[in-house]
Amino acid sequence: MQALGAIPIDASDSVVAQVVVERRSGALDSLRLALKYPHQAPPAGQSRARPARASRLKVDPKFTRRLDSLTEARIEHENELARSVGHRAQDTPQLWTDAFARPRQSKVTSRFGTGRVFNGRVASSHLGVDYRGATGDPIYAANRGVVALVDSFFLAGNVVYIDHGDGIVTGYFHMSLPKVAVGDTVERGQEIGLVGATGRVTAAHLHWSARFGALTIDPAGLLDLRPPFVAAGPSGEARRSGRQ
Secondary structure, X not given: OOOOOOOOOOOOOEEEEEEEEEOOOOOEEEEEEEEXXXXXXXXXXXXXXXXXXXXXXXXXXXXXXXXXXXXXXXHHHHHHHHHHHHHHHOOOOOOOOOOOOOOOOXXXXXXXXXXXXXXXXXXXXXXXXXXXXXXXXXXEOOOOEEEEEEXXXXXXXXXXXXXXXXXXEEEEEEEOEEOOOOOOEEOOOOEEEEOEOOOOOXXXXXXXXXXXXXXXXXXXXHHHOOOOOOOOOHHHHHHHHOOO
């Protein structure tokens, strides 16, 4: 038996997996496994200190001044919406067979885990991958799935979340125009929206994010999935490298 799992960004040299095996008789066996993982320092911005080597960005001052209670409540509500999509994806069967693909073929301008400082005040860690784009450029679904959320968030702007099943969700932020609706089934490479500059941005681009259940993960890791999670053989590899 094989299963996907996500490694928290603050993992040190190992992670613990709790596995529950349900037998035909109804009996349950619990296994606790320690899985070795090469130590990686937490991404910049995980402490209160200013991130080292952080990108210093200028955004609309409304995103860095002290937030009022209504805005704080809005952000927490939006975060909960995103978390709930990840939780529900754990009950969705796997909807894809082909490998995951990039949502744009443009240059990556910021990778997962990099530090950033907004307007010299607000420090954070970048929990996604940014792709270059101009307003109106197309954005493509990374794989087959069902649209789980279309909304306008304070920080992320216009967003689309796709539930791919088996716990995996991808998110597409800062859109100028979403082109799908909740409940739509989308195929790998299908156009789902247009690049924009909504939310906390310095300029138009696509921020691509991913969740595995409750955990935010590096979406670039999805591009490395191999059989048995994706189709084996030349056809799968050919589609993976093809146009979005």
